[in-house]
Amino acid sequence: SGTGAVSQAEPMLSMSTVSEDGCSSLASPWGLVEPYDFPDTGRGLRCVRAVAEGEELLAVPLEECWHEMAARRAPELAALADASLSETDAIALHLLLERAKGDGSERAAHLRSMPPVYDSTLF
Numbered sequence: 001s002g003t004g005a006v007s008q009a010e011p012m013l014s015m016s017t018v019s020e021d022g023c024s025s026l027a028s029p030w031g032l033v034e035p036y037d038f039p040d041t042g043r044g045l046r047c048v049r050a051v052a053e054g055e056e057l058l059a060v061p062l063e064e065c066w067h068e069m070a071a072r073r074a075p076e077l078a079a080l081a082d083a084s085l086s087e088t089d090a091i092a093l094h095l096l097l098e099r100a101k102g103d104g105s106e107r108a109a110h111l112r113s114m115p116p117v118y119d120s121t122l123f
Contacts, residue, residue, distance in 0.1 A: 031057075031058070032047055032048060032049065032051060032055070032056075032057045032058070033045040033046060033047055033048065033057055033058050034046060034048050035113075042119075043115065045058065064110075066091050066094065066095060067091065068087040068090050068091060070094065071090040071091050071093065071094035072090055074094055074097060076097050077090070077093060077094065077097065080093070095111075098111060099111050
């Protein structure tokens with residue numbers, strides 16, 4: 001809200017339990033934010049303390065992100081290289097592919113941290 005105030009509602013995860021639920025690869029660099037389940041808008045991140053304008057809250061290396069280039073590099077999706085997949089479709093297929101690998105996926109910890117179902121659309 002721009003006030004720098006920290007929400008007082010209950011956190012979805014505490015920083016001390018993040019590593020126990022499979023989010024350790026994502027949690028250690030978080031520093032100023034933590035996962036949180038907002039009553040009105042759902043899952044997201046919130047600041048753990050007041051922050052100064054311009055202060056970096058979170059930095060995520062590109063190789064840790066779900067993005068089109070990574071999806072198109074997946075060997076299992078090579079047969080679709082000539083298909084006219086949208087960026088969103090390529091990423092969705094990559095996510096489904098990695099989820100199907102289960103614990104064999106390099107992204108298994110991240111996938112376990114994601115909700116199994118969503119009740120809203122992505123935007």
